[in-house]
Amino acid sequence: MLVRQATLSDLGPLLELYEQLAGAKTSAAPGDRATSTAVLSEILAEPRHELAVATLDGRVVGTLDLLTVPNLTHRGEPWAIVENVIVAEHARRSGVGRALMEHAIESARAAGCCKLQLLSGKHRTEAHLFYRTLGLDAVAQGFKIYFDV
Numbered sequence: 001m002l003v004r005q006a007t008l009s010d011l012g013p014l015l016e017l018y019e020q021l022a023g024a025k026t027s028a029a030p031g032d033r034a035t036s037t038a039v040l041s042e043i044l045a046e047p048r049h050e051l052a053v054a055t056l057d058g059r060v061v062g063t064l065d066l067l068t069v070p071n072l073t074h075r076g077e078p079w080a081i082v083e084n085v086i087v088a089e090h091a092r093r094s095g096v097g098r099a100l101m102e103h104a105i106e107s108a109r110a111a112g113c114c115k116l117q118l119l120s121g122k123h124r125t126e127a128h129l130f131y132r133t134l135g136l137d138a139v140a141q142g143f144k145i146y147f148d149v
Contacts, residue, residue: 003103006051006063011105013060014053017086029120043045052103054087066104068111080108082118085127087134098101119144 011033018030026114043051046070054062064085068078076097082104087096108116119142120127128138 003099006053010060017063021086056099062087062096062100064100068097077114080113080116081148112128
């Protein structure tokens, strides 16, 4: 298994994974191919945003977003956010999610981050158990608002 930065050639497999993430939440569905290509290009150009992919036998089977955010508190140490953690259904329970999250945790440490935050929907209870096995604690009540765009 290899965890690496995504490239434009990974767009097709990434869109398939994002469709799985969307599930019942249609607002999480990816945009059309042209929009997604433009957005992926923007992400890849952003030095504080890593779109990591995990590959098995050369196929993309998982992904996550890792953002490093500058911070005026915590002695100026940045903090990290992990979003959109997805492992293809056929590759679950094979170490892909663990490899992706360990990559994110190590990258955040290497960047000097004071913390790593991850938001996971309340209904994703199986994922919550997984995150706890990695040493993440559920420490906050999260809130969000969706905007109709």
